[in-house]
Amino acid sequence: MPEALNVDQLKAKALEIRKLIIEITTEAGSGHPSSSLSACDVVTALYFGGFMNFDVKNTTDPNRDRFILSKGHACPVLYSAMALAGYFPVKEIMTLRKLGSPYEGHPNMKRLRGIEASTGSLGQGLSLAVGHAIGAKMDKKGYHTFCMTGDGEMGEGQVWEAIASAEKYKLGNLTLIVDQNGFQQTGATKDVLDMLQFQPKIESFGWHVQTINGNDMSQVVDALKKAKAVTDRPTAIVSKTQKGFGILPLLEAEGDINYHGKPLSKALAEKALAFLSQSA
Template sequence: MVAERKKASIAELEAKAKVLRRHIIEMTTEAASGHPTSSLSAVEVVTALYFGGFLNVDPKQPHWPDRDRIILSKGHACPVLYSAMAEAGFFPTSLLLTLRKLGSVLEGHPNLKRLPGIEASTGSLGQGLSIGVGQALGLRMDKRSSHVFVIIGDGEMGEGQVWEALATAHKYKLGNLTAIIDQNGYQQTGAAKDVLDQTPFADKLAAFGWHVQTIEGNKMAPVVEALEKATAITDRPTAIVSQTQKGFGILPILEEEHDLNYHGKPLSKKLAEKALALLKG
C-alpha cells in the first residue's frame, strides 16, 4: 500500500528545490548536452508536485493503477523530472550522471518504455496535454481518484494541438486534469513574445472554460497554494500559468554570459562550478 501523503513545509520544499537544481547542473554538464535552463524554470512546480503531497506515486510500484500521473510535455526539460524521480526513490541519484549516455534509461527526452515512472514519451512538442486528456478520461471511467498533471512550455503553446486538447478537456469537464504552463518567457531562438506571442494565457485559457490561476512560479509558497486550489476543483479542468524565469537559480551566470535564454546548452565545467556555488544548500 502507498504511504499517506506527506506534506513538507515550504522551507523543506525550498531546500529540495536547491537539491534538484544542483542535480540539473551536474547531470547536464556531465552529459555535455541537454537543456538546463528549461529545466531550472520548472523546479518549484516539479518539487511541489513530488514532495509537497500532490503527486501520489509509489516508486516501489511505479505502475500502481491508482497513482497520479505527471506528464512533462516539454520533454526537453527532463533533467528536472529525473532529478525529482531520483530524489523520490525511483532510481539511485548516482544514475543521474548517466543522462543521455548510450545504454542509460535517462534518455535525452522521456521514454516510458525504458524508465518506470515516466507517464508519457514526449519530445515532439504539443502532444502531452492530449495524452493527459486521454489518461484523465480513462481514469475517470474506471472511477479512480487519480489526478493528471501536465507541464507545458510557453513556447510549446504555439502547437495547435494544445488548443485542441484544451477544448476537449473542457467538453468532458475533466476535473482530474491540471495543466501547468511553465511561462519562462523564452524558446529556442528567442523571447516567446517575439517568436510567436501567445499571451495573454490566462484570458485565453479562461475563454476555453478552464479554471485559471496565474502565479509567480519560482516561489514555492504560491506554487503550493495554487496546486492546493487546483486539486480541490473537481468540476472542470484547471490551469496554472506559472510565470517563471528560464535558468532560475543561475541567473547571475546567464547575465555574465549575456544570454538569458541559454537554450539547449549545458554549462561548461567551470561555469557549473560557479553555478553549484550559487546553489549551495
C-alpha cells in the same frame, strides 16, 4: 509517496534538484539546464509537497496520480526529482544522455519506470494527459493527471484542441501547468509568436485558471491546493518563471539569458553550484 514537506523544506529540496540539474547536464556535455531550472519549483512541489499519490515500488498502480512533462527536453528536472523521491539511485542519473543509458535526452516510458509518457514532440503532452483523465473517469478511478507544457509549445494547435476537449468532458481530474519562462529554442516567445496573456484565453474555454510566480514556492503550493479543490472542470496554472532561475545572474554575465539546449561548462558549473549554495 514521500511525506509532504512544508514550504521551507520544499525550497531546500528544490535547491538539491537545481544542483543535480547542473551536475548531470554538465557531465553529459549536453541537455537543457535552463529549461529545467525554470520548472524546478513546480516539479518539486508536485513530488514532495503531497500533491501526487505515487508508490516508487509500484509504478504501475492503477490508482497513482500521473505527471506528464510535455516539455520533454526539460527531463533533467524530472529525473532529478524522481531520483530523490526514490524511483532510482541518484548516481544513475549521472549517465544522462550517455550511450545505452535509459536517462535519455527526452523521457522514454519504454526504458524508465515511472515515466508516464514519452514526450519531446512539443504540443502532444496535454492530449496524452486528457486521455489519462478520461480513462480515470471511464474506469471510475480517483487519480489526478498533471501536465506541464512550455510557453513556446502553447503555439501548437493540438494544445488548444486538447483544452477544448478537456472542457467538453468536464475533466476536473486534470491540471495543466504552463511553464511560462518567456523563451523557446529560437528566442523570446513574444518575438516568435506572441500569445499575450494565457489566463483569459484558457478561461474562455471554461477552465479554472490561476496565474502565479512559479519560482515562488509559497505561490506554487497555494496554487496546487486551489487546483486540487476544483473538481467540476479542468484547471490550469500559468506559472510565470525565469529561464535558468537560481543562476540567472551567471547566465546574464555570459551574455545569454536563454541558454537553450546547452550545458554549463565545468568552470561555469562550479560557479553555479557555489552560487546556489551561497543563495540558500
